Every structure is written in C-alpha cells, then in structure tokens.
Amino acid sequence: MPSDTAYHGDLGDHFVQLSAVHPTNAFVDRPAMLALIGDVAGLDVVDVGCGAGFYSAAMIERGARVTGVEGSERLLAHAEEATRGRATLVQHDLEQPLPFADASFDLAVMALVYHHVYDRKQLLSELRRVLRPGARLLASGTHAAGEQRWLGGSYYEGGRVDAPVGDGLTINFERMTIERFVNELIDGGFVLERLLEPRPSEELREADPAEYERISDRPSVLTLALRRPVD
C-alpha cells in the first residue's frame, strides 16, 4: 500500500496547480534552493520526492544527470512532462530503502519532502548510503514558526497533523521544531554547512507587492545545506 504522505490522485494535481503560484513554493523555496544547487553540470543528482519535476527539470537545464524519486503516480506523470524523457524517474515509497546502488550520486535535493516521511531515520541512512563521500544534501521544509502561525498550537509539541490545503484536501506531515529538524539530519550522519530562512524573492515584489509585504515579516521555509562526510 502506498504511503499516505505521497501526493496521490487529486492531491497530486492540486499540488501541481498550487505550487506553480503559491508564494512558499514559487517565491521562497525555489529561489533559495536553486541558488544553493548552483552549478551541477556533469553531476549525478537525485531529486528525492521530485513531485512534478520542477527541480529535476531545472537541474537538467544546468547539465546534471537527474534521477527523480516520487511516490505519487499522478505527480510522476507531470514530472515526465516537465523533464521530457531526459531524467530517470522512479516510482518509489520513501518509507522503503532506496532502489539505488551505494555511492551513486554527487547531490541529493529534497525540497519540502522530509516532514512528510515517517521513517526519517531510515531515509537519512539510505541517503548517506547512495551519496558519494563528500556529496551534498540540500533539504528544505516548512518553517516551524510559519507552521505555528498557520496551524496554531504549541511551537514545541510536534506530532503528525493533517493540514488543510484547500478544495477539501489535507496534507499529512510531522510538525517539528527547527532544533529537531536540524538535529535529526546531523544525527543521520550529515554535516550542516548552511541554514537559511529565505525571504520572498524580488520577483514576488514585482508580481504581487501586497502579497510580498504580507509574507515578508514571517519565515515560511527552512533551507539546509548539508554534506555527507568523507568518513
């Protein structure tokens, strides 16, 4: 049975429409992640929870060999369209060991995926295994302070939530403090190199000044640059 945290069926289509325009995705997460991704020409890259293939397509444009891993069949179909046969796309539940050989990749991009996964310890151990020594892991997640503003409740309590995303749909994820997010990744064997709380990009200021003003005073995403040590 597929994980309830992959965006199956209508939730997949909803995500594609929403993420194209939603400020958190389009104007906060993406500019920050794309800047960190940088020059990936000639690298073997895995896009973990690739969704509709936004990052996969962008990294192909930058000359990377891209493998996208995604649980939702619906989103994988969108990713096929976005990457036009130029990526290796694999349907896979991230609750299971990754279907790749040891030391296969120079970079893993995991954008807005980590908080959905239940067995994060296994996922990190698997990412460590499939990354080459010295490879980078770039991970983003919804910012705990933004979540508290969105969902209320205690900043510290954590736990699984079903959060409303419109059209009667909900997404299931783990609320966790910044401390927990960062320390899980460190305990998973990665070295933290950079922690960002990205502001909305200038494009949003031009496209929608009122929305830019509205979200400029709050963090919505936490973005981490990590490295798999050489051992």
Ligand SMILES: C[S@@+](CC[C@H](N)C(=O)[O-])C[C@H]1O[C@@H](n2cnc3c(N)ncnc32)[C@H](O)[C@@H]1O
């Ligand atoms: C917020 S979306 C982000 C998609 C993409 N990384 C992006 O930023 O455009 C979260 C993605 O993680 C995927 N996902 C969540 N849990 C998963 C699991 N257990 N196995 C595979 N994919 C999963 C979802 O299907 C969805 O595509």
